[in-house]
Amino acid sequence: MKAVISVIGKDTVGIIARVSEVLSRHSINILDITQSVLSDLFAMIMLVDITTLDVDYTVLKDELEQMGEGMGLEIHCMHASVFDTMHKI
Amino acid sequence: MINTRDILETIHMVTEEHLDIRTVTMGISLRDCVGTDIDAVCQKVYDKITRCAKDLVSVCERIEAEFGIPIINKRISVTPASMICDAITAEDVSPIARAMDRAARDVGVNFIGGYSALVHKGLTKGDDKLIRSLPDALSTTERVCSSINVATTHAGINMDAVARCGHIIKEIAYRTRETDSFGCAKLVVFANAPEDNPFMAGAFHGVGEGECVLNVGISGPGVVRAAIARAGDCDLSELAELIKRTAFKITRMGQLVLKEASARLGISYGIVDLSLAPTPAVGDSVARILEEMGLETCGCHGTTACLAMLNDAVKKGGIMASAHVGGLSGAFIPVSEDSGMVEAAEKGVLTLDKLEAMTAVCSVGLDMIAIPGDTTAEVISAIIADEISIGVINTKTTAVRVLPVYGKGVGDSIDFGGLWGGAPIMPVHNESPARFIGRGGRIPAPVHSFRN
Numbered sequence: 001m002k003a004v005i006s007v008i009g010k011d012t013v014g015i016i017a018r019v020s021e022v023l024s025r026h027s028i029n030i031l032d033i034t035q036s037v038l039s040d041l042f043a044m045i046m047l048v049d050i051t052t053l054d055v056d057y058t059v060l061k062d063e064l065e066q067m068g069e070g071m072g073l074e075i076h077c078m079h080a081s082v083f084d085t086m087h088k089i
Numbered sequence: 090m091i092n093t094r095d096i097l098e099t100i101h102m103v104t105e106e107h108l109d110i111r112t113v114t115m116g117i118s119l120r121d122c123v124g125t126d127i128d129a130v131c132q133k134v135y136d137k138i139t140r141c142a143k144d145l146v147s148v149c150e151r152i153e154a155e156f157g158i159p160i161i162n163k164r165i166s167v168t169p170a171s172m173i174c175d176a177i178t179a180e181d182v183s184p185i186a187r188a189m190d191r192a193a194r195d196v197g198v199n200f201i202g203g204y205s206a207l208v209h210k211g212l213t214k215g216d217d218k219l220i221r222s223l224p225d226a227l228s229t230t231e232r233v234c235s236s237i238n239v240a241t242t243h244a245g246i247n248m249d250a251v252a253r254c255g256h257i258i259k260e261i262a263y264r265t266r267e268t269d270s271f272g273c274a275k276l277v278v279f280a281n282a283p284e285d286n287p288f289m290a291g292a293f294h295g296v297g298e299g300e301c302v303l304n305v306g307i308s309g310p311g312v313v314r315a316a317i318a319r320a321g322d323c324d325l326s327e328l329a330e331l332i333k334r335t336a337f338k339i340t341r342m343g344q345l346v347l348k349e350a351s352a353r354l355g356i357s358y359g360i361v362d363l364s365l366a367p368t369p370a371v372g373d374s375v376a377r378i379l380e381e382m383g384l385e386t387c388g389c390h391g392t393t394a395c396l397a398m399l400n401d402a403v404k405k406g407g408i409m410a411s412a413h414v415g416g417l418s419g420a421f422i423p424v425s426e427d428s429g430m431v432e433a434a435e436k437g438v439l440t441l442d443k444l445e446a447m448t449a450v451c452s453v454g455l456d457m458i459a460i461p462g463d464t465t466a467e468v469i470s471a472i473i474a475d476e477i478s479i480g481v482i483n484t485k486t487t488a489v490r491v492l493p494v495y496g497k498g499v500g501d502s503i504d505f506g507g508l509w510g511g512a513p514i515m516p517v518h519n520e521s522p523a524r525f526i527g528r529g530g531r532i533p534a535p536v537h538s539f540r541n
Binding site: 004006008034036043045057058061074076077078079081082083085086087 | 092093095096097099100104151154155156157158338341342344345
């Protein structure tokens with residue numbers, strides 16, 4: 001099963017490192033990353049495989065969102081099927 | 090990899106534009122709950138509902154968390170309760186409503202629909218008992234919603250039932266006078282009521298439905314309004330295309346939730362209802378969509394045309410996005426639940442007459458409209474008759490949910506809070522239709538209903 005993690009906010013040192021650390025701790029493999037920095041705004045989208053996730057999905061989601069709040073970033077974690085369903089015919 | 094813009098668009102829809110699933114409604118058949126003893130029937134009703142729906146709320150909450158899409162309401166609809174009243178020997182059947190209320194409370198849903206009767210051609214003993222019990226049932230329960238189908242295109246209009254509804258609504262208004270006649274918000278009078286509608290207060294589990302089924306009602310007025318705002322001054326062909334595309338995306342979300350929830354609950358999946366359902370939240374308004382299309386205030390000339398186009402485009406976009414579309418499927422125009430409608434009504438631009446015209450081109454009908462408490466039962470029945478005629482002649486669903494607020498008149502307002510919102514008391518025409526309503530009988534089915 002795949003999930004999309006989006007991170008939006010002010011660019012700062014170590015965003016990818018911190019997000020990746022959480023993912024690696026929970027045995028999540030990163031499949032793809034795109035990122036862009038437009039003036040100060042940082043936007044990163046990660047496609048990850050959550051099949052091997054070692055905690056409940058909602059625990060991961062809460063952990064990422066809370067970390068985002070602490071760094072002044074908006075982090076969303078959603079099942080990839082949401083985007084597939086909505087944007088592909 | 091999915092397109093970044095698409096991902097950000099979806100997230101923006103949820104976080105900024107109120108995209109949500111308005112309701113996941115489980116339809117439960119109560120046909121196996123019949124009996125002659127009312128206490129035994131109540132127990133069977135309670136047991137069946139709590140057994141079927143025990144996991145409904147937890148499964149929906151889980152999906153909400155995993156998919157990141159809010160599911161605002163989890164609800165239940167049941168077989169029209171009058172059908173299980175036929176065999177009951179007791180005269181007062183309101184204990185069934187209270188059993189439904191307890192079951193709804195215990196499984197954690199906020200409303201349960203189906204304390205209903207289908208009387209478009211006539212009343213059985215059970216229908217009669219149920220309608221008689223409505224003032225008591227709706228004033229002594231919190232979560233129970235009721236509907237009465239008084240007409241179909243095939244059967245015509247049961248004017249005896251219409252006349253009776255006027256009196257029943259007045260009585261419910263009186264019995265719930267302490268809460269601004271809130272009981273009336275839980276009763277809908279229908280023409281051509283759909284059997285798979287997931288939205289309250291009119292939801293019931295139709296007689297052609299299976300044992301247990303899941304239906305989903307989508308929302309999304311905020312998303313449509315924002316898309317129109319971004320489009321700027323494009324022409325109406327482009328605007329229709331844009332609304333279609335937006336409706337497609339919203340509906341896909343509903344389809345995903347429906348498939349997922351029904352699979353996890355192990356029950357068959359029913360339909361996605363494509364209705365644009367507003368809430369009192371700022372930005373989640375159908376009136377604001379119409380204003381974004383180019384009207385100064387909802388209710389001015391041009392409103393019906395804008396609404397017709399909106400309603401049609403939403404359907405065209407939504408139908409392709411879902412395997413099975415059903416329920417009401419159209420834009421809702423409740424007054425109290427839509428901040429834009431409330432504002433237009435307060436300004437006096439949006440009137441009851443204009444709302445009636447608007448209902449000819451959308452679902453559902455005269456909805457959540459507060460009228461003076463001294464409105465006579467005959468005038469209420471005549472309001473119903475007018476609205477129901479629009480449904481019968483146009484082969485569509487129409488409905489009336491008016492609140493003759495006890496002790497209040499034009500210039501006053503009501504405020505229920507939450508999803509119900511608040512509204513000004515709107516004026517009605519008080520000239521008497523009593524002789525017409527008093528005639529009773531049935532208005533015959535229109536000629537175009539004879540298609541065989």
